[in-house]
Amino acid sequence: MTTTQTPLLNIKNLSVEFGSVGNPFRAVEGLDLTVQQGEIVGIVGESGSGKSVTMMAMMGLLEGQGRIVADDLTFDGKNLLTISGRDRRKIVGKDIAMIFQDPMTSLNPSYTVGYQIMEVLKVHQGLRGAALQARALELMELVEIPAAKTRLHAYPHQLSGGMSQRVMIAVALACNPKLLIADEPTTALDVTIQAQIMDLLVNLQKERNMALIMITHDLAVISEVAHRVAVMYAGQVVEIGKVPNLFRHPTHPYTEALLASIPEHSKGARRLSTLPGIVPGQYDRPKGCLLSPRCLYATEHCHQERPGMTQHDTGAVRCFYPLVDKEAV
Amino acid sequence: MFSFLLRRIGVLIPTFLGITLLTFTLIRLIPGDPIEVMVGERSLSPTLHAAAMKRLGLDQPIATQYMNYLGQLLHGNLGTSLKTQENVWVEFKTLFPATLELALAALAFATIVGLLAGIIAAIKRGSIFDHGVMTISLTGFSMPIFWWGLILIMLFSVLLGWTPVSGRLDLAFDVQPQTGFMLIDAWRAELADPSLNAGAFKDAVKHLILPAIVLGTIPLAVIARMTRSSMLEVLREDYVRTARAKGLSPARVIFVHTLRNALIPVLTVIGLQVGTLMGGAVLTETIFSWPGIGKWLIDAIGRRDYPVVQNGILLVASLVILTNFIVDILYGIANPRIRHAK
Ligand SMILES: Nc1ncnc2c1ncn2[C@@H]1O[C@H](COP(=O)(O)OP(=O)(O)OP(=O)(O)O)[C@@H](O)[C@H]1O
Ligand code: SF4
Ligand SMILES: [Mg+2]
Numbered sequence: 001m002t003t004t005q006t007p008l009l010n011i012k013n014l015s016v017e018f019g020s021v022g023n024p025f026r027a028v029e030g031l032d033l034t035v036q037q038g039e040i041v042g043i044v045g046e047s048g049s050g051k052s053v054t055m056m057a058m059m060g061l062l063e064g065q066g067r068i069v070a071d072d073l074t075f076d077g078k079n080l081l082t083i084s085g086r087d088r089r090k091i092v093g094k095d096i097a098m099i100f101q102d103p104m105t106s107l108n109p110s111y112t113v114g115y116q117i118m119e120v121l122k123v124h125q126g127l128r129g130a131a132l133q134a135r136a137l138e139l140m141e142l143v144e145i146p147a148a149k150t151r152l153h154a155y156p157h158q159l160s161g162g163m164s165q166r167v168m169i170a171v172a173l174a175c176n177p178k179l180l181i182a183d184e185p186t187t188a189l190d191v192t193i194q195a196q197i198m199d200l201l202v203n204l205q206k207e208r209n210m211a212l213i214m215i216t217h218d219l220a221v222i223s224e225v226a227h228r229v230a231v232m233y234a235g236q237v238v239e240i241g242k243v244p245n246l247f248r249h250p251t252h253p254y255t256e257a258l259l260a261s262i263p264e265h266s267k268g269a270r271r272l273s274t275l276p277g278i279v280p281g282q283y284d285r286p287k288g289c290l291l292s293p294r295c296l297y298a299t300e301h302c303h304q305e306r307p308g309m310t311q312h313d314t315g316a317v318r319c320f321y322p323l324v325d326k327e328a329v
Numbered sequence: 330m331f332s333f334l335l336r337r338i339g340v341l342i343p344t345f346l347g348i349t350l351l352t353f354t355l356i357r358l359i360p361g362d363p364i365e366v367m368v369g370e371r372s373l374s375p376t377l378h379a380a381a382m383k384r385l386g387l388d389q390p391i392a393t394q395y396m397n398y399l400g401q402l403l404h405g406n407l408g409t410s411l412k413t414q415e416n417v418w419v420e421f422k423t424l425f426p427a428t429l430e431l432a433l434a435a436l437a438f439a440t441i442v443g444l445l446a447g448i449i450a451a452i453k454r455g456s457i458f459d460h461g462v463m464t465i466s467l468t469g470f471s472m473p474i475f476w477w478g479l480i481l482i483m484l485f486s487v488l489l490g491w492t493p494v495s496g497r498l499d500l501a502f503d504v505q506p507q508t509g510f511m512l513i514d515a516w517r518a519e520l521a522d523p524s525l526n527a528g529a530f531k532d533a534v535k536h537l538i539l540p541a542i543v544l545g546t547i548p549l550a551v552i553a554r555m556t557r558s559s560m561l562e563v564l565r566e567d568y569v570r571t572a573r574a575k576g577l578s579p580a581r582v583i584f585v586h587t588l589r590n591a592l593i594p595v596l597t598v599i600g601l602q603v604g605t606l607m608g609g610a611v612l613t614e615t616i617f618s619w620p621g622i623g624k625w626l627i628d629a630i631g632r633r634d635y636p637v638v639q640n641g642i643l644l645v646a647s648l649v650i651l652t653n654f655i656v657d658i659l660y661g662i663a664n665p666r667i668r669h670a671k
Contacts, residue, residue, distance in 0.1 A: 061573055085579075093576030100574075105567040110589050110664075120575050171575065 007034040008178060008211050009058075012072035016050070016057045016235075018065065025282040027053045027066065029235045032309065032316075035179065038209040040202075042222035042243075044258065045232030048279050051215045054232075055181050059098055060088050076178060094124040097172035101184040103164035107156035113140075113167050114152030120174045139170040143200060162193035166200070173204065179211040187217065194218075198225070219262050223247045228315070231255050234279050234290040241315025251312070251322040253295050289320070297321055337657055344650060345643075349402065352642045353395055356635055362387065363411050363633040385411070387635075398639065407644075408636035410629070417640045420625065426509025427497065428621030431613065432606045434537050435545035440599055443549045447556025447595075452583065454561065462553055469550030474609055478543040478616040485539060492539045493532075495618035502529040512537065544613040548602040555598045559591040566590070593663050600656025604649045 016028040028050040035041050043051050057068045058080060073080040076095060080088065100106045107116060117136045121127040127135055140148035143166040156164060165185060172180055182201060186194035202225050205212045216222050222229055223243060230240040231254060239252035250256045257275045277294045286292050288303040295302065301320055309316045364373065364381045373381075382388045386397065401408060407417040450462040486494045497511045498504060503525055504511070504518040515529040563569060564587055572586040611623035618624075622645060629637035 059574055061570060063573075089576040089578065091576070093574060098574045100567060100571065102567060106571045108568040108572070108586055108590070119577070123575070123577060123581075168571070171571075 005036060006077075008037045008039075008076055009033070009035040010072055010074045011054075011058065012070060014054065014057065014068070014070040014073060016053050016062065017067045017069075019282070021067075024067075026285075027235050028057065030309075031232075031235075031237055033230060033237065033240070035211045035213060037178065037211055038205075039228065040205060040212045040214060040226045042226035042229040043213060043215045043232060044217065044219060044222060044229060046279050048234075048281070049232040050235040051232055052183055055098065055183060055213065055215070059092055059096060059181070060085070090124075093120055094175040095177050096179045096181065097175070097177040098181040098183065099165065099168045099172050099185050102188045103168050103185075104156070104161055104188070106168055107164055109156055111155075112152065113154050113156065113159070117152075117167065117170050117174060120171055124175045135174075139174055140167075142173065142204070143167070143170045145170070160193075161189045162197060165189065165197050169197075169200065169204070173208075176208065177210060179213065180205070181213045181215070183215045184217065185214075219247075219258065231258065234285065236290060236318060237309070237316075238291070238318045239315065241317075245314040249323075251315075251317045252319050253297050253323065254291050256323060257296075333661055334658070337654060341650065341654070345647070348643055348646045349399065349639070350395070352639045353398060356630070356633065356638045357391070359630070359633065361633055363635060366631075366633045367411075402643075407640040410637045411634045412629075412632055412637075417636055418644075420637070421622065421641060421644050423509070424620065424622050424625050427511070427619060428607075428610050428614070428623060430510045430512065431537065431540055431544060431619060431621060432603075432610055434541035435543075435606060435609075436548060436599070436602065438541050439545035439548035439552055439602065443552030444556050444595070446553040448560060448583070448588070450553070450557045451560030451564065459557075462557065466550040466553045469546050470554070472546050472550075474543060474547070474612045475616060477546060478540075478613060481539055481543060482616070492535050497533065497536050497619065498529065499532050499536075502526050502532065504529055540613050540617045540619055543616070544606060544609045547609065548599075548605055551598060551602065551605075552595065556591070556595050559594050560587060563587045563591040589663075593660060596663065597656055597660055600653055600659075603652040607645050607649055 011031060011033040014028055014031040014033075015026060017024040017026050019025045031050075031054055033041070033054075043054075045051055053062070053066065056062050057066060058073065058075070060080070062068065068081070070081060075091065078087075078091065083091075107113070114136055117139055118127075118132050121132055121135055136152060137148055140151060145151055145163060145166050151159070151163075156167075159167065169185075180201075185201065186197050189197060198221055201212065201214075204210075214222060214226060226243050228240065228242050229246050230237045231246075231252065232238065233254050239246065239250065239255045241251070246255065247259065250259055254275075261275075275294045275296075280286065280290060280293070286303070288301075288305055289295065289298070289307055292298045292302040299321070305320075307318050307320045309318050310322065312322075362382065363385065364378055379388065386394065389397070407421075409416055410420060413420070446462045446466075450456075450459040453459055482494055485491045493499065498515060502515065502518065503522070504514050507514050507517065511533045512530065515526070515533040519526045519529045569582060569586055572582045577586070607623075610621060611627060613619065614621045614623035615627060622641065626638065626641050626645075628634075629641060
C-alpha cells in the first residue's frame with residue numbers, strides 16, 4: 001500500500017450509527033478502505049458485519065436512517081460527506097453503480113426491463129429515441145441476455161433470477177461507471193448460475209478497467225478474482241491485505257478461522273464452525289477486542305482494550321497479537 | 330386475463346341471488362304489510378284486506394312469491410311502486426343522478442385529499458404532519474355521520490352562513506333537469522338564460538359542498554390511512570433502493586417507482602368505498618334533504634313498498650358489485666403479474 005496514485009475511492013475512519021443518539025448501535029466503526037482505479041477489492045465477513053451498510057452509506061442510500069461520520073469519504077476527487085443531494089445523484093447510478101443480493105426483488109415489478117434500463121440512460125446521459133433504444137439493446141447483449149430484443153419488453157416476473165441479475169448489471173453498467181459495487185450478487189442464485197454471473201462480472205471489469213468491490217461469502221471465488229481483500233467483523237475491518245498473501249498467511253485470528261471453515265474450494269459458510277458463538281449484536285458488544293469472546297488467542301489485555309489497525313508489508317491487521325507466519329521465520 | 334375475467338363473472342351470479350333472497354326476506358320481516366301501512370289508523374275489513382293482498386299477489390305462499398319475483402327479474406321487469414304506480418326503474422333513473430353527483434363529489438374529495446395526506450405522511454414519516462394525519466383519520470373513521478353532518482350545518486350554515494342548509498339548488502332559479510346532475514344543469518341554465526339564472530352554478534356548488542364533505546369523511550380517512558401504510562411498505566422494497574441507487578430524483582423515486590405500486594391496494598380500497606358511500610348516502614341525503622336514492626329507499630321502507638325496496642336495493646347493490654368488479658379488472662391491468670397470469 002505504498003502506492004502514490006490517488007485512490008478512486010478513499011474511506012477513512014468511517015462510522016455508521018443507527019438508533020437513538022442516547023443509545024446508538026454502531027453498525028460500522030472506524031473503517032478504512034481504499035480502492036484504486038481498475039482494482040477488484042473483495043469484502044468478506046459473516047452476516048451482520050456491516051458490509052452492506054458501509055456501501056449504502058457511501059452511496060447515500062441510508063438517507064435519514066444512519067448517522068454517518070468519517071475523516072474522509074472521497075470518490076473520484078469529490079467529497080461525499082459534504083456533497084449536496086443533487087450533486088450526489090449526478091455520481092450515483094452513473095460513476096458509482098451497485099447491484100444487490102436479490103435480483104428478483106431489486107427490479108420494479110410494474111415496469112418492463114427495457115424501461116428500467118433506459119431510465120438511467122435518459123436521466124444521466126439524456127439519450128432519447130432511437131439512440132436510447134439502440135443503447136439499451138446493446139447493454140442487454142453486453143450482459144449476454146439471449147433474445148435481447150424481445151426481452152426488452154419483458155416484465156421482471158417473466159425472468160429467472162440469473163436473467164434478472166444480468167438486467168441489474170446492464171442497468172449498473174449503462175453509464176460506464178468507474179466503480180461497481182456488487183453486494184453478494186450471486187447469493188440468491190442457483191449454484192450453476194452463480195459461476196456464470198461471477199464470470200460475467202469479472203470479464204466486464206477487465207474489459208472496461210473499472211474498479212469492482214465484490215462483497216461475498218464465497219472465499220474460494222474471491223481468492224481467485226480479487227486483488228485485495230478486506231475481512232470485516234462486527235462493523236470493523238479486522239484485516240486487509242493483498243491476494244494471495246492474505247489467504248496463504250492470514251495474520252488475524254478471525255481470518256484464520258474464516259479460512260479454516262471452508263473445505264477446499266467449496267462455498268463459504270455463513271456461520272463459522274471453527275469459532276464458537278456468533279457475531280455480537282447491538283447489545284452484547286464486548287468492551288475490549290470485538291472478537292475477544294470468540295478468539296482462541298484472547299488474553300486479559302484483549303478483554304480490556306480494543307486494538308487499532310497496524311500496517312504491515314502487504315496490508316493491515318487489527319489485533320494485539322498478529323499471527324506470525326511460521327514458514328517465513 | 331380471459332380466465333381471470335371468467336372467474337370473476339362466475340362469482341357474480343350467486344352474489345346476485347343472495348342479494349335478492351336477502352332483500353326479499355328482510356323487508357317481509359318488518360312487521361306490517363303494505364296495505365296496513367297505507368290504511369294506517371283507519372281499520373280495514375278483513376275481506377277488503379285479503380282482496381287487496383290478492384291483487385298484489387301477496388296472498389300466495391312465500392316461496393311462490395319469491396319464484397314469481399325471480400321470474401319477473403329474469404324478464405328485466407323491476408315492477409311498479411305500490412304507492413306511485415310508477416315503474417321502479419323509471420323512478421330510480423330519475424333520482425339516481427342526484428345520488429351519483431353527491432357520491433362522486435364525496436369520492437373526489439376523499440380521494441384527492443386522502444391520497445395527498447397519505448403520501449405526504451408516508452414521506453414525512455414520524456413528523457408532526459404524519460401524527461396529525463393519523464390522529465385525524467382515526468377520528469374521521471369512527472365519525473358518526475349524522476352527528477358530524479349536524480355539526481357542520483350548525484357551523485357553516487347556521488353560524489357562518491356560508492352554505493345553504495338543505496336541497497340542491499335555491500328555489501329562485503329556474504333549472505330544468507336535463508342530465509340530472511345539478512352542477513351541469515345549473516351551468517347550462519345559466520348559459521341559456523344569464524339574466525334569470527345568474528349565479529345558479531355557484532349556488533349548486535354551495536349546496537353540494539357540505540353533504541359531499543360529510544359523505545366523504547369516512548372514505549377520506551380510510552384512503553389516507555391505506556395510502557400511508559401502502560407507501561411505507563413499498564418504500565421498504567428492494568426496487569425502491571435500486572431506484573435511489575440509480576441516482577434518480579426523489580420525485581421520480583416517489584412518483585414513478587413507489588406510488589404506482591403503492592396505489593394498487595389503494596385503488597381497491599377506493600373501489601370498496603362505493604359501498605360505504607351508498608350506505609352513507611342514505612343518512613346524508615336525509616340530513617340535507619337531498620332528493621336521491623337514499624331518501625327514496627328510506628321512504629319506501631317506511632311504506633313497505635316491497636317492489637321499490639327489493640329492486641331499489643338490488644339496483645344499488647348491482648352498482649356496488651359492478652364497481653368492485655371494475656376495480657378488480659383495473660387491479661389486474663395495473664399489476665402485470667396478474668395480467669399475464671394464465
Ligand atoms: N436501516 C437500519 N437500521 C438499523 N440497523 C440496521 C439498518 N441496516 C442495517 N442495520 C444493522 O447493521 C448491521 C450490519 O448490517 P449489514 O446489512 O451491513 O450486514 P452485512 O455484513 O451486509 O450482512 P449480510 O451478509 O447478511 O448481508 C446489522 O446488525 C443490521 O441489523
Ligand atoms: S486482539 Fe486479542 S482477542 Fe482480538 S483478535 Fe487479536 S488475539 Fe484475538
Ligand atoms: Mg449485506
